Amino acid sequence: MATPRIRQTRVLPGFGPTLGYTLFWLSIIVLLPLAAVFIRASELSLEEFWTAVTAPRVVASYKLSFGLSLAAAALNAVFGLTLAWCLVRYRFPGKKLVDALVDLPFALPTAVAGIALTALYAKNGIVGQYLDPDGLARVALFAKDSAIGQFLEPFSAKVAFKPLGIFVALVFIGLPFVVRTVQPVLEDLDVELEEAAVSLGAGRLQTFLRVIVPVVLPALLTGFALAFARAVGEYGSVIFIAGNIPLVSEITPLMIFIKLEQPDYAGATAIAVVMLLISFVLLFIINGLQAWASRRTGRDR
Amino acid sequence: MSIQVRHINKQFGSFTALDDVSLDFPSGQLVALLGPSGCGKTTLLRIIAGLERADSGQVLLDGDDASNTHVRERQVGFVFQHYALFRHMTVFDNVAFGIRMKPRRERPNKAQIREKVQKLLKLVQLEWLADRFPAQLSGGQRQRIALARALAVEPRVLLLDEPFGALDAKVRKELRRWLRKLHDELHITSIFVTHDQEEALEVADQVVLMNRGHIEQIGAPEEVWHRPATPFVYSFLGSVNLFHGCVAGAGVQVGNEILPHQRGEVAEGAQVVAFARPHELDIVPDATGTAEGTGLSARVTRIAAYGITTRVELDSLDEATPEQHFEVELTRERAAELGLAEGQTVRLTPSNLRVFVDEGAGI
Numbered sequence: 178m179a180t181p182r183i184r185q186t187r188v189l190p191g192f193g194p195t196l197g198y199t200l201f202w203l204s205i206i207v208l209l210p211l212a213a214v215f216i217r218a219s220e221l222s223l224e225e226f227w228t229a230v231t232a233p234r235v236v237a238s239y240k241l242s243f244g245l246s247l248a249a250a251a252l253n254a255v256f257g258l259t260l261a262w263c264l265v266r267y268r269f270p271g272k273k274l275v276d277a278l279v280d281l282p283f284a285l286p287t288a289v290a291g292i293a294l295t296a297l298y299a300k301n302g303i304v305g306q307y308l309d310p311d312g313l314a315r316v317a318l319f320a321k322d323s324a325i326g327q328f329l330e331p332f333s334a335k336v337a338f339k340p341l342g343i344f345v346a347l348v349f350i351g352l353p354f355v356v357r358t359v360q361p362v363l364e365d366l367d368v369e370l371e372e373a374a375v376s377l378g379a380g381r382l383q384t385f386l387r388v389i390v391p392v393v394l395p396a397l398l399t400g401f402a403l404a405f406a407r408a409v410g411e412y413g414s415v416i417f418i419a420g421n422i423p424l425v426s427e428i429t430p431l432m433i434f435i436k437l438e439q440p441d442y443a444g445a446t447a448i449a450v451v452m453l454l455i456s457f458v459l460l461f462i463i464n465g466l467q468a469w470a471s472r473r474t475g476r477d478r
Numbered sequence: 479m480s481i482q483v484r485h486i487n488k489q490f491g492s493f494t495a496l497d498d499v500s501l502d503f504p505s506g507q508l509v510a511l512l513g514p515s516g517c518g519k520t521t522l523l524r525i526i527a528g529l530e531r532a533d534s535g536q537v538l539l540d541g542d543d544a545s546n547t548h549v550r551e552r553q554v555g556f557v558f559q560h561y562a563l564f565r566h567m568t569v570f571d572n573v574a575f576g577i578r579m580k581p582r583r584e585r586p587n588k589a590q591i592r593e594k595v596q597k598l599l600k601l602v603q604l605e606w607l608a609d610r611f612p613a614q615l616s617g618g619q620r621q622r623i624a625l626a627r628a629l630a631v632e633p634r635v636l637l638l639d640e641p642f643g644a645l646d647a648k649v650r651k652e653l654r655r656w657l658r659k660l661h662d663e664l665h666i667t668s669i670f671v672t673h674d675q676e677e678a679l680e681v682a683d684q685v686v687l688m689n690r691g692h693i694e695q696i697g698a699p700e701e702v703w704h705r706p707a708t709p710f711v712y713s714f715l716g717s718v719n720l721f722h723g724c725v726a727g728a729g730v731q732v733g734n735e736i737l738p739h740q741r742g743e744v745a746e747g748a749q750v751v752a753f754a755r756p757h758e759l760d761i762v763p764d765a766t767g768t769a770e771g772t773g774l775s776a777r778v779t780r781i782a783a784y785g786i787t788t789r790v791e792l793d794s795l796d797e798a799t800p801e802q803h804f805e806v807e808l809t810r811e812r813a814a815e816l817g818l819a820e821g822q823t824v825r826l827t828p829s830n831l832r833v834f835v836d837e838g839a840g841i
Contacts, residue, residue: 369562372529375549376556377576377631387575391566473566 249347257355287413351404486535555628733798
């Protein structure tokens, strides 16, 4: 009874057709390929499946992939927010250029990004040479074997072919997600709110934490979730800089690729299933958090 | 608390928002800053609040120079045109915000905060909305909550920037009466900015008229209304008929015709602007239809006879001032006596004419 009445009053086609198209698209674009993964993986017995997904190399890759993706997304959340704030609030020469640069990691083929980062951070690279123990000592003007040089040694992290390199690559590709989701919300955020807070006696930190963060938080979590999801699935840019040392710097997508090359399709899909499930659960949690934040900020009422 | 403003200057790029403005706001009064948009009234208010810095000049709060005091420490309550409520907080949390921001040792405990907020919500007559979010309130309610929030920190001064500007006419009227009542209870020195002359005249103890970064006149509402000091004030307050002309003998020559006028100190031949309110013009039937006689010849274009008075709109018939329109307000009796009809040719004579030397003020 209610449906035809809605159809009469809305200008655009309403609930029925929209939901129909949505489910149709979702099915053929997303669900169908995912179902194929599950079907393929089900060829394995439970025991085979378990062995495939809990091999030490594979488990190490989960930790690396998900841990670094979360860390990279978190770092991006902080600096993405700063960058978005800067772009929204201030005028400076070259602002348009900076704004355009933010999108570059979106557009760049990931392999290009990987090669570029490797060239930078490899031992003889533009930045990498200074991060080398000897290099850092050179920069710091202290010999490697001097007291201060020795003190600095542990900090002279090598980036390329180490987990740190993967981290750098994941931060690189994730940045635009946070900036682009937070930016419109910041644009809507009235300067008057800050002025009101200050006139009521709030300090800078209080204004930031009590007035700005709660409003931006839902969008920030969305950006975080997107950056994280992208990082988990990232392959091209990471593969070059990671060095792919078993148990140290192998990411899960690489493990899948290695299995495929053997060829062990069932094993590859088994890992893929685990990856899918973990990603789904994590994204579900992040989305839940985001919904909670929106509700708490009174937007759903 | 008294507020004094001394020689304030403020530029935005090449635009002069405030040009050497000095003002005294006596303690406990409700003062309106009135003027057209861009006249600098909001800038002045923001400078007093400390939200904006003057290029030069001083703001004295209770005699102390506050120029280097941060907004936080000025103890001013500021109410924004668009409320600026924190939308992620309930009404209660909004009002409590200022109290919770106090340093720990000055901060009252939870029960005291609750009590205080309840008291403020009662004061603005919205205690039943404590758990709502701002998005669930009407505009008028939001502004009252914003006021309660500003009052929570016990400000020494209350500054309101076009507080009713975003509300519809009926709510505006209700709220300004309410604001006046509130002020009579609290006696807190208050300044509010408005471009609505009716609002300023109705609510304020003192009205400060501003134009182009200058102060044109300061006075009680009836004073600025009855004795406008400058052509700007004359034309800004209420509707008015404006004549450009020059002093000629016992009148003002406007175009080819003469308006009779009691000659003041203005020298013969001086360029002047003359003002007459609609009720200060009389309509005389022009029997001959020629250019003879006193007053300006005009044609009746429209008669609006609703209400207590009858308003008549007329077009000038003088070839020298073809674009001029007039507005006359007559008592119903006078209108009946004249028996006016649209299209009729008449003469206008002022019963009172205020003449200013034309300094090219661009009115």
